[in-house]
Amino acid sequence: ASLENGTHGFAFGSGLAALDTVLKLLKSGDHVVSGDNLYGGTQRLMERIYAPLGVKFTFVDMRDVGAVERALTPATRMVYCETPTNPMMNLVDLGATGDLTQAHGYLLVVDNTFATPYFQRPLEYGADIVLHSTTKYLNGHSDMVGGLLITSRDDLAERLGFIQNAAGGVPGPMDCWLALRGLKTxxxxxxxxxxxxxxxxxxxxxxxxxxxxxxxxxxxxxxxxxxxxxxxxxxxxxxxxxxxxxxxxxxxxxxxxxxxxxxxxxxxxxxxxxxxxxxxxxxxxxxxxxxxxxxxxxxxxxxxxxxxxxxxxxxxxxxxx
Missing domain, CATH: 3.90.1150.10 (Aspartate Aminotransferase, domain 1)
Incomplete structure (x- = not known):
């Protein structure tokens, strides 16, 4: 969490387990505006698991902050993005998007896996939650699977911690040790x-x-x-x-x-x-x-x-x- 300049961090058994916990903050009828260029597993979790449960998703080209604003509805609760995106390397203007979500009171969730906190820290631009697949750069040795959620909001930390404990998407101790080893380099x-x-x-x-x-x-x-x-x-x-x-x-x-x-x-x-x-x-x-x-x-x-x-x-x- 400190690498992202956050105050609360939660480790999971995979990046998708971390995302699943974020989506569990929502209920049937809630609406999410998401980038249209996502990791395939993210798209699958949203459209094939949560959409049938009543969560609505609108996918837009988030290079255009105006497209995000036009997609907002009274039911919108969250804006989700990757930056840079996988695999088209598009960027989301984190400052402008953070200003938009804060003005409307929506959650901004940013997958920072590609950039890592070494090159980019979304919380500093107004993101509420940062997500990582620790499987990738943070571990860096292709020998474990894991995910992370980081926030600076005490209220979100309480909710995420409860869901993590209740749903059980936690990592094994060996995977945690391997990830900590990777962070050293x-x-x-x-x-x-x-x-x-x-x-x-x-x-x-x-x-x-x-x-x-x-x-x-x-x-x-x-x-x-x-x-x-x-x-x-x-x-x-x-x-x-x-x-x-x-x-x-x-x-x-x-x-x-x-x-x-x-x-x-x-x-x-x-x-x-x-x-x-x-x-x-x-x-x-x-x-x-x-x-x-x-x-x-x-x-x-x-x-x-x-x-x-x-x-x-x-x-x-x-x-x-």
Whole structure:
């Protein structure tokens, strides 16, 4: 909790268990405005578990704060977002969104998994609850599963603590120990993720066979100025569109250092094909609306030597071409 400048922290058995606890703050008939570019498991929990129980969700492009405001209803109780988003690397203006939710008295919940508190602290911009999948960067070694909720509000802490205890979504002691071990090297790891992310994103941008690179650290990113305002670094997550679905599938199977796997944020570099992996549960129409194509590839740059990672990607481009 102190890393996020919060006062209360709650550990869970997974990131989804943490989100489930947040959604248990709601009741049938309540309304949530959510970003439309989410981790697939988040989307599934909202639409296939809580929507049938009577909680209503409206998914909007939260790059536009006006879209959030237009989606509000008298039944709205919560605004939920990721920033940067997975996998399109869109940003949410935390200051403007925090001002909006505070003016209306709604809860603002921010998934800060991608940025980590090393690069971004949403509570400082008006968020009420910050969520993490500790499985990812906070642990950083791909050897445990967990989640966190952090708040500075005593009233929310009391409610979240009760739900956690009553519903039992707590982690095992070994997972907690592993996460605490990972936190000891968080600054070292995040600096290397960021160094490789910036270098590789620029290298990809200069290639003629990449249709588009999604990385907030690039000056060409449409929200680069916002990223510089609310983030102190940009991390190691990069998405790239190869413009050819068949080549994208060949590409992700051609790397040697980048392992083909769904997770992210570990010391080892990973590569994935979101449409068939992390976001397979997202409806096709929603994927298409957000620009998540079958030719999109996601990279999680680890802490290996940056030039080795570039050489690995270069080999994959040659092998998949």
């Amino acid at each position: 968080l600054p070292l790891r995040m600096r290397q993720h960021d160094t490789s992310g910036r270098r590789i994103a620029e290298w990809l941008r200069q290639r003629g066979d990449v249709t588009r690179v999604y990385y907030p650290g690039l000056p060409s990113h449409p929200q680069h100025e916002l990223a510089c305002r609310q983030m102190s670094g940009f991390g190691g997550m990069i998405s790239l569109d190869l413009g050819d679905p068949a080549r994208a599938r060949r590409f992700v199977e051609s790397t040697r250092i980048f392992a083909l796997a769904e997770s992210l944020g570990g010391v080892e570099s990973l590569i994935g094909h979101p449409v068939t992996m992390t976001h397979a549960a997202v409806p096709v129409a929603m994927r298409e609306a957000m620009g998540l194509t079958e030719s999109l590839v996601r990279l999680s740059c680890g802490v290996e030597d940056t030039e080795d990672l570039i050489a690995d990607l270069d080999r994959a481009f040659a092998a998949s071409g």
